[in-house]
Amino acid sequence: MSRGVLIAFEGIDGSGLTTHSRLLVEWLNSMGYKSLWTKEPTDNSPFSGLLKSLLRRGNVNHFSLGLLFAADRMWHLLEDPSLPGNGIIGALSSGYVVVTDRYKYSSMAYQGSFTGIDYIWAINSRAPRADVLVYIDVPVDLALKRIEERGAIPDIYEKRELLTAIKESFKTVLSHAKKEGALVIEVSPVRGDREMPIHTVQNEIRNRVVEYLKTVKETTRA
Numbered sequence: 001m002s003r004g005v006l007i008a009f010e011g012i013d014g015s016g017l018t019t020h021s022r023l024l025v026e027w028l029n030s031m032g033y034k035s036l037w038t039k040e041p042t043d044n045s046p047f048s049g050l051l052k053s054l055l056r057r058g059n060v061n062h063f064s065l066g067l068l069f070a071a072d073r074m075w076h077l078l079e080d081p082s083l084p085g086n087g088i089i090g091a092l093s094s095g096y097v098v099v100t101d102r103y104k105y106s107s108m109a110y111q112g113s114f115t116g117i118d119y120i121w122a123i124n125s126r127a128p129r130a131d132v133l134v135y136i137d138v139p140v141d142l143a144l145k146r147i148e149e150r151g152a153i154p155d156i157y158e159k160r161e162l163l164t165a166i167k168e169s170f171k172t173v174l175s176h177a178k179k180e181g182a183l184v185i186e187v188s189p190v191r192g193d194r195e196m197p198i199h200t201v202q203n204e205i206r207n208r209v210v211e212y213l214k215t216v217k218e219t220t221r222a
Helices: 017-030 048-054 062-078 088-093 104-110 117-123 140-150 160-180 198-213
Strands: 005-010 035-039 097-101 132-136 183-187
Touching (some): 005 017, 005 104, 017 035, 017 097, 017 132, 088 097, 104 160, 183 198
Parallel strands (some): 005 097, 035 097, 132 183
């Protein structure tokens, strides 16, 4: 069977990654593309519970955390029974458009801000590049407002100074991704000083993603 397409949504916390990645999958399926949604960190790997616990701690070793994310990612790629073919690789081999809410690029921006991006790049060297990377470029102030509004316990990265540094790291990460061969689509939910409606941002994402999919003849349609 033909190979599918891997689309990764990336950005700092509060960017709207889950909302927009889910909406894209719903729309792609309605358009006849065989697509599915998944996320990282996973909910069901042998590493996910420990990862989520560490993300709530005030003091953490980012080198170890980076390794745990990499282990969770490889399980997600090769063993996740919730996906067709037991993982992202299997789903791609079956022709799915796989849309993931975060991927290795988040690790490079988040843990890489503390360890150096090259270290995270190296330990994720077996994780294939995304075909398309959708980067939602949200201002830190808006991200923090959204984080506060959702009322969840914040993780170790959800602080102004850290999100500012991580947002800066994403510039380097996007450059890495482009050199690796990924199509990078950058969108912003803000125009001037005004936040745009979700459907406006989503339509921009849809238009640019489907433009790419139309050029990929091997993409399976249902």
